[in-house]
Amino acid sequence: IVRHSPIALVRPGEPPLIKGWLPYLGMALKFQKDPLNLMKTLQRKYGDIFTLLLGGKELKNPKQLSFRKFSKRISAKVFTVKKMMTDEDLGEDIHGAFHLLQGKALDSLLENMIQILNQIFESKLLKTTNWKTERMFPFISSLVFETTFTTIYGKILAGDREKIIGDLRDDFFKFDDKFPYLVSDIPIQFLGNVKSIRKKLIKCLTSEKLTTLQGSSEIVHRRQDILEKYYRVEDFEIGAHHLGLLWASVANTIPAMFWTMYYLLQYPEVMKVLRDEVEGLLQSTGQKIGPGLSLCFDREQLDSLVCLESTILEALRLSSFSSVFRFVEEDMSLDLEIDKYCLRKGDFVAIFPPVVHCDPEVFEAPEEFRFDRFLEDGKKKKNFFKRGKKLQYFMIPFGLGASKCPGRYFAIAEIKMLLIMFLTYFDLEVIDKKPIGLNYSRLFFGIQHPDSDISFRYKAKS
């Protein structure tokens, strides 16, 4: 719980209040410096729920800031999507279309994705028959960007498509780089040329530009229909909505894929287990590795790759800071799985994933990477306990409740497919085997980026 009032006193039933040693600034400075350690220390001392006094901007009108309003403010600030602030129906309609990232619609998205991956790997990577060294973060970023963009928005048909997608990707990364600042209250004029880059990106995603792409997904069509109900077809803000979805679909998947690959390369014995699992699936589905790429999987088959899934979840457990935010609109009592607490109107509740993801009572030796943490008797492990009680929320990288990420199945499936391609067709080796840590610049927002990069090499298997 975050409280901004410097004269706050604890009332009976409320969680302990930690003020820190600097009046007003409270714990803010310590928190910024090393959030994970600070939270762990406080958790050990005060338990799972505590109130932190943070300095900075005082929240003047918390009533304005329930979850929906909070996320709409972010959309307006970061992507320039303004109409949702005033038009409730538009927000409802947009939300109503998110189911097109799941269920049957997801099946066709994934069918499309595997074909796109086959093409990308065939044309770009499989020709690498001698070892080639790459920096991992930019390598993964490009691959995830192209795969996700093409699956959701469609294929660029122009002859110079490589240049167009390359420029789009580079601009997207420049924009994403400034994301933590765009969310803050720093005026955009102080953020270099990000304003003009954002404009350029939005221009690439206008109604007119989207019609030139081939094979865009059902969710893009549905969103476009919805947007044309609320805007004129030529309105710039339509492109801003699409930039929002593009960002949501790419920005967290990149570091999630990065961390999974990073751990695989650090632990060749895990890579061997996963190679065997993938090979087993290929055999059971009668697919042979030969010249010309044509791998093909459906969702059920992907779902059966439990070791791969456990490895991805373990990477997410260690890197996810995707906090869930809520403003307390009235004094209330919060009945959690283990304890009950009183919350005060005006408090800001942030459910911070590392508090549960790194809790030694839930995950033994939580600082260690263990690829089989989410496996039990060769199946997905679903039961985790704290103080003898079975937990419902032991993994929350995708948030929880009504605002839980609608793209979570898509994201996991994409990472699985990318890994299947790598494990099936390539030899992979890490070059600089060094431990790397998290860079906390996206604290509270999603999967953290690494604080440095590693080099690795790959070559197509002969």
Ligand code: HEM
């Ligand atoms: C590993 C990758 C991903 C992670 C960790 C992630 C995480 C999250 C989180 C934490 C939220 C906010 C939930 C909340 O506030 O309670 C969210 C929202 C969202 N995500 Fe994801 N996400 C990922 C990938 C994707 C993908 C691939 C897509 C689309 C294809 C996507 C689409 C969305 C959308 C549209 C929202 C906004 C939902 C809303 O406004 O209610 N995400 N995601």
